[in-house]
Amino acid sequence: MKFNARAKDIPLSATLALDARAKELIAEGRDVINMTAGEPDFDAPAAVRDASRAFVDSGKVRYTPAPGRPSLRETIAGHLSRTRGVPFEAKEVTVCHSAKHALSGVILSLVSEGDEVLLLLPAWVSYFEMVRFAGGEPVAVPCRPDLGPDLEAIAAAVTENTRGIMINSPCNPSGYCFTSEEMKALCELCEERDLWILSDEIYSRMIYDGTKHESPVTYGEDARKRTIIVDGASKAFAMTGYRIGYLAAPPEISGVVGKLHSQLTGAPNAISQEAFECALAEEPAEVSDMVTEFDRRRELVVKGLSDLGLPCELPKGAFYVFPDVSAHLDESGSMGFCERLLEEAEVASVPGSAFGTEGHVRLSYALGEAQLIEALERLGRFLNAR
Numbered sequence: 001m002k003f004n005a006r007a008k009d010i011p012l013s014a015t016l017a018l019d020a021r022a023k024e025l026i027a028e029g030r031d032v033i034n035m036t037a038g039e040p041d042f043d044a045p046a047a048v049r050d051a052s053r054a055f056v057d058s059g060k061v062r063y064t065p066a067p068g069r070p071s072l073r074e075t076i077a078g079h080l081s082r083t084r085g086v087p088f089e090a091k092e093v094t095v096c097h098s099a100k101h102a103l104s105g106v107i108l109s110l111v112s113e114g115d116e117v118l119l120l121l122p123a124w125v126s127y128f129e130m131v132r133f134a135g136g137e138p139v140a141v142p143c144r145p146d147l148g149p150d151l152e153a154i155a156a157a158v159t160e161n162t163r164g165i166m167i168n169s170p171c172n173p174s175g176y177c178f179t180s181e182e183m184k185a186l187c188e189l190c191e192e193r194d195l196w197i198l199s200d201e202i203y204s205r206m207i208y209d210g211t212k213h214e215s216p217v218t219y220g221e222d223a224r225k226r227t228i229i230v231d232g233a234s235k236a237f238a239m240t241g242y243r244i245g246y247l248a249a250p251p252e253i254s255g256v257v258g259k260l261h262s263q264l265t266g267a268p269n270a271i272s273q274e275a276f277e278c279a280l281a282e283e284p285a286e287v288s289d290m291v292t293e294f295d296r297r298r299e300l301v302v303k304g305l306s307d308l309g310l311p312c313e314l315p316k317g318a319f320y321v322f323p324d325v326s327a328h329l330d331e332s333g334s335m336g337f338c339e340r341l342l343e344e345a346e347v348a349s350v351p352g353s354a355f356g357t358e359g360h361v362r363l364s365y366a367l368g369e370a371q372l373i374e375a376l377e378r379l380g381r382f383l384n385a386r
């Protein structure tokens with residue numbers, strides 16, 4: 001069979017591969033604590049489940065318009081206007097099968113052969129492959145030692161082929177959140193060098209210590225016009241399996257992505273659209289309870305890691321920690337560390353190398369407290385035995 005080389009050579013996502021290996025060991029009867037999970041360990045809110053059930057029972061589960069049903073696009077535009085503080089219209093919103101689908105649609109629509117796209121390390125694993133698949137070149141920009149964006153390094157990475165930059169605040173894997181000064185400086189640079197900004201805001205609700213979520217759209221008319229926001233239901237409402245997300249951008253951009261999706265994937269799942277509309281309209285109390293619980297676990301895990309002598313920035317958002325394990329690595333790097341941690345201590349984690357940042361591992365705290373405490377104990381025994 002002759003394949004499209006870009007499809008054939010695309011690697012399996014490292015997070016999904018490690019998650020699969022952890023699940024394999026669990027199926028063999030091993031007592032693995034899986035800290036690779038990129039999903040909340042909570043059920044979707046009751047109101048969302050009720051709305052999905054009622055919608056199925058209505059029998060009216062049909063195709064919707066490809067960019068999403070009008071009432072959901074209106075609801076998302078209203079939600080963005082309220083939460084980002086600048087007006088959005090329904091025509092700027094394209095509903096997608098997930099945030100991942102929104103991101104890949106934007107990249108396929110904006111990136112041409114040879115275009116460079118800046119990715120801020122540590123960067124989510126799929127960004128690299130999306131840009132490569134579109135024929136572009138991902139350019140990894142190193143971060144500061146505290147894992148925040150290095151504005152000088154970003155400016156230095158821009159060439160005449162650079163078309164855009166992808167940002168993710170709060171960040172997966174580090175939990176870092178842009179400050180207002182950093183966002184302002186980034187927007188100014190993007191205006192100066194005429195770059196689009198793809199702002200992945202999927203963790204914008206999981207934010208702690210009173211930190212304000214920063215979006216480029218609030219930094220003036222120019223930044224608003226060059227920004228594409230991507231968000232969705234997976235993390236915010238514990239609705240990972242519903243597969244529903246969106247992008248919001250000036251109609252010129254959202255329209256092209258909508259057209260592309262109309263040919264490649266068609267309308268998103270109508271049941272999930274109903275469920276998402278319910279979640280956004282009702283703002284179920286379970287969501288804030290979930291964030292409070294993540295906050296508690298974050299403190300517990302960061303303290304536990306510091307007791308083990310592992311340096312770890314206190315993440316301001318998302319539900320991961322990204323400790324520095326460089327003192328414990330051999331030539332096999334963070335991948336070897338994660339493999340040994342899984343086989344010997346039965347704790348599954350994701351290597352920093354998957355995010356372009358060697359020397360770290362990502363641990364998800366989307367797990368119950370007892371499991372987190374047990375995982376920290378296992379990690380401690382593992383480090384002591386070496």
Ligand SMILES: Cc1ncc(COP(=O)(O)O)c(C=O)c1O
Binds near residue numbers: 168
């Ligand atoms: C940074 C980031 N963006 C996007 C996504 C994808 O979200 P969705 O489930 O909507 O595809 C994830 C999921 O892990 C993520 O971590």
